[in-house]
Amino acid sequence: MSHDSPAPGSPAVARLDQRKMNKIALASVIGTTVEWYDLFLFGTASALVFNKIFFPSFDPVVGTMLAFGTFAAAYVARMVGAIIFGHFGDRLGRKSMLLVSLLTMGAATFAIGLVPDYHAIGALAPLILLTLRVIQGLALGGEWGGAVLMTVEHAPAGRRGFFGSLVQVGVPAGTLIANVAFLVVAATVDGASLTSWGWRVPFLASAVLVAVGLYIRLNIEETPSFQAVRETGTKAKIPFAALMRRYWKQVVLGGVATLSTGSTFTLITASAVAYGKKDLGHSDTTMLTVVMVSCALCFVLIPFFGRLSDRLGRKPIIMGGIAAEALLAFPMFWLMDTKSVAFLYAAYLAMMTAFAANYGPIATFLAELFGSKVRYSGLSVAYMLSGLLGSAATPFVTTWLLGLTHQSSSVAWYILVTALVSLGALLVLTETRFGNIDAVEEYPALHGDPTSRPQPADRADAEAR
Numbered sequence: 001m002s003h004d005s006p007a008p009g010s011p012a013v014a015r016l017d018q019r020k021m022n023k024i025a026l027a028s029v030i031g032t033t034v035e036w037y038d039l040f041l042f043g044t045a046s047a048l049v050f051n052k053i054f055f056p057s058f059d060p061v062v063g064t065m066l067a068f069g070t071f072a073a074a075y076v077a078r079m080v081g082a083i084i085f086g087h088f089g090d091r092l093g094r095k096s097m098l099l100v101s102l103l104t105m106g107a108a109t110f111a112i113g114l115v116p117d118y119h120a121i122g123a124l125a126p127l128i129l130l131t132l133r134v135i136q137g138l139a140l141g142g143e144w145g146g147a148v149l150m151t152v153e154h155a156p157a158g159r160r161g162f163f164g165s166l167v168q169v170g171v172p173a174g175t176l177i178a179n180v181a182f183l184v185v186a187a188t189v190d191g192a193s194l195t196s197w198g199w200r201v202p203f204l205a206s207a208v209l210v211a212v213g214l215y216i217r218l219n220i221e222e223t224p225s226f227q228a229v230r231e232t233g234t235k236a237k238i239p240f241a242a243l244m245r246r247y248w249k250q251v252v253l254g255g256v257a258t259l260s261t262g263s264t265f266t267l268i269t270a271s272a273v274a275y276g277k278k279d280l281g282h283s284d285t286t287m288l289t290v291v292m293v294s295c296a297l298c299f300v301l302i303p304f305f306g307r308l309s310d311r312l313g314r315k316p317i318i319m320g321g322i323a324a325e326a327l328l329a330f331p332m333f334w335l336m337d338t339k340s341v342a343f344l345y346a347a348y349l350a351m352m353t354a355f356a357a358n359y360g361p362i363a364t365f366l367a368e369l370f371g372s373k374v375r376y377s378g379l380s381v382a383y384m385l386s387g388l389l390g391s392a393a394t395p396f397v398t399t400w401l402l403g404l405t406h407q408s409s410s411v412a413w414y415i416l417v418t419a420l421v422s423l424g425a426l427l428v429l430t431e432t433r434f435g436n437i438d439a440v441e442e443y444p445a446l447h448g449d450p451t452s453r454p455q456p457a458d459r460a461d462a463e464a465r
Contacts, residue, residue: 020154020221021154021155021163023219023220024150024151024154024220024221025151025163025166025167026216027150027216027217027219027220028147028148028150028151028166028167028170029166029167029169029170029173030212030213030216031098031102031143031147031170031213031216031217032143032144032147032167032170032171032174033169033170033173033174033177033209033213034102034105034106034174034206034209034210034212034213035101035102035105035139035140035143035144035170035174036140036170036171036173036174036175037173037174037175037177037178037206037209038105038106038108038109038136038174038206039074039105039136039140039174040171040174040175040178040269041109041178041181041182041202041203041206042074042109042112042133042136043178043266043269043270043395044178044179044182044269044270044273044288045182045199045203046270046395048182048199048273048277048284049194049195049199050129052195053117053118053125053195053199054117054118054125054126054129055118055126056118056119073130073133073134073137074133074134074136074137074140074392075137075384075387075388075391075392076134076137076388076392077133077134077135077136077137077138077141078137078138078140078141078384078387078388079141079381079384079385079388080137080138080141081101081137081138081139081140081141081142081380081384082141082142082145082377082380082381082383082384083141083240083377083380083381084138084141084142085097085100085101085141085142085143085145085146085376085380086142086145086239086240086243086374086376086377086378086379086380086381087238087239087240087377089142089145089146089149089376089377089380090226090229090235090236090239090373090374090375090376090377091235091236091239093222093226093230094146094149094150094153094222094223094226094376095146095150095217095220095221095222097142097146097376098142098143098146098147098150098217099214099217099218100142101139101140101141101142101143101146102139102143102210102213102214102217103210103214104135104138104139105136105139105140105143105210106206106207106209106210107135108132108133108135108136108139109132109136109203109206109210110203110204110206110207111132112129112132112133112203113200113201113202113203113204113206114200114204115128115129115132141380141384142380144167144380144383145376145377145379145380145383146376146380147167147170148164148167148363148364148366148367148379149223149225149226149367149375149376149379150220150223151163151164151166151167152164152363152364152367152368152437153223153224153225153226153367153372153375153437154223154224157434157436157437158310159307159310160310160364160367160368160433160437161306161307161308161309161310161314161360161361161364161433162303162306162307162310163306163364164306164361164363164364164367165302165303165305165306165307165309165360165361165363165364166302166303166306167363168302168306168359168360168362168363169298169299169302169303171265171298171359172294172295172296172298172299172302173295173299175269175291175295176291176292176295176296177209178202179288179291179292179295180292181201181202181205182199182202182284182288183285183288183289183292185198185199185201185202186198186284186285186288187285225372225375225437226372228372229372229373234373235373236373236374239373239374239376239377240374240377240381242373242374243370243374243377243378243381246371246374247369247370247371247374247378250369250370250378250382250429251378251381251382251385252385252425253425253426253428253429254365254366254369254378254382254383254385254386254425254429255381255382255383255384255385255386255389256385256386256389256421256422256424256425257318257362257386257422257425257426257429258362258366258382258383258386258390258422259386259389259390259418259421259422259425260322260325260358260390260415260418260419260421260422260423261355261358261359261362261386261390261422262386262387262389262390262391262392262394263390263391263393263394263414263415263418263419264325264351264354264355264358264415264418264419265355265359265391266390266391266394266395267351267394267398267411267415268291268294268348268351268352268355269291269295270394270395271394271395271398271399271411272287272336272348273287273288273291274395274399275336275398275402275408275411276290276336276344279402279408280336280337280339281339282339282341282344286341286344290344290345290348291348293345293348293349294348294349294351294352295352297349297352297353297356298352298355298356301352301353301356301357301360302356302359302360303360304356304360305317305321305356305357305359305360305361306360306361306364308360308361309360309361309364309365309433310433313431313433314361314362314364314365314368314431314432314433315365315426315429315430315431317357317360317361318357318358318361318362318365318426319423319426319427320357321354321355321356321357321358321359321360322358322419322422322423322426323419323423324353324354324357324358325351325354325355325358325415325419326415326416326419326420326423327354328350328351328354329412329413329415329416329419330409330412330416331347331350332347332348332350332351332412333347333408333409333411333412335347336408337408363379363383364432364433365432366378366379366382366383367379367437368432368433368435368437369382369429369432372437390418394414397414398411398414401414
């Protein structure tokens with residue numbers, strides 16, 4: 001019997017490559033799910049219990065705003081984390097940074113579950129909470145970009161949108177698990193127990209998820225794009241400096257173009273949860289369940305829209321999602337304000353569908369904006385900029401608007417404006433799906449720059465794959 005290796009291009013090699021790609025995708029999805037679970041667990045707790053536990057001496061509206069302020073602090077840290085992890089990710093590789101970020105996030109989340117409340121240690125409690133939240137932000141600043149690159153840089157040219165979208169599933173998956181954890185605890189203990197100790201259980205349980213994520217990630221390989229940079233000796237000495245010198249327009253425009261994804265998702269999973277509970281009278285269980293069902297829908301929709309972007313282009317799908325978010329901003333609140341649970345579900349599912357179209361292809365689109373020497377930094381900084389502008393501001397702004405106007409239409413206007421701003425930035429950027437992502441040389445992706453246009457060879461290669 002012959003023990004020769006399969007011939008290149010043979011079905012056996014194709015199957016081996018597919019298994020390898022599936023393993024890489026699984027590792028990225030699970031690790032990112034754990035990171036987003038840790039992050040959004042904090043958001044859910046901020047909406048439901050943190051204002052009572054860590055900010056009890058304030059007016060309820062002010063207490064909620066302070067809880068969300070602590071929630072937002074992580075987004076500033078995420079930008080710092082994007083720069084730090086991006087530097088080492090572009091210098092040392094994607095894999096090592098993914099392991100460090102996951103361990104850091106897990107340790108911070110577990111520690112949050114041990115923080116004494118305000119009644120036990122006074123003002124020190126929210127200070128410790130803020131510190132741990134900042135550490136969470138630093139970790140996520142490096143996690144998301146590395147996970148995206150592990151899939152996108154390994155993926156065939158004609159399937160980058162699909163595999164990049166699988167990493168995006170980590171957001172609704174992490175949110176779903178976080179809400180399931182809170183729902184189980186809330187259904188198991190009474191209100192007093194939830195406030196005193198029950199809320200800690202989901203944070204402490206994150207240690208199990210982190211262990212699973214680390215185990216899976218230990219055996220994945222470095223990406224071809226980074227290997228090419230390493231082999232050619234073309235690493236940027238200071239990646240962030242090189243990024244801002246060569247790609248600052250792409251960073252800013254990419255971040256603004258992604259702004260509406262953060263605003264919309266944070267509205268659905270945090271701000272609208274608080275609004276549904278406090279202003280509309282829905283129970284914690286009702287609001288958590290509708291978020292869970294909406295997130296479950298994303299498991300199907302995000303990969304669908306990612307795959308569609310491989311056929312139709314990144315921009316048409318993203319633009320369609322942003323336009324739908326804008327069109328649904330007012331109808332979502334009209335439906336919610338009826339106080340009907342059925343209309344509440346209809347509002348959430350419609351807006352989550354629009355979000356999925358926007359969010360599914362955006363990771364691959366951002367990755368394709370930057371050359372491989374600074375891609376980790378560029379992708380991470382652009383995305384974290386969008387979080388700072390959108391996700392961080394949304395809970396605070398929506399709570400302030402509702403407190404000031406007592407009208408849900410004020411929040412709808414906010415969502416509409418963020419969608420229009422994102423749409424404007426996206427229009428300036430050009431289509432990216434036919435670019436050669438493995439090329440070591442830098443290439444821009446702005447309208448009006450002839451070097452940003454996809455070359456015929458790149459287009460033919462992508463379509464052939």
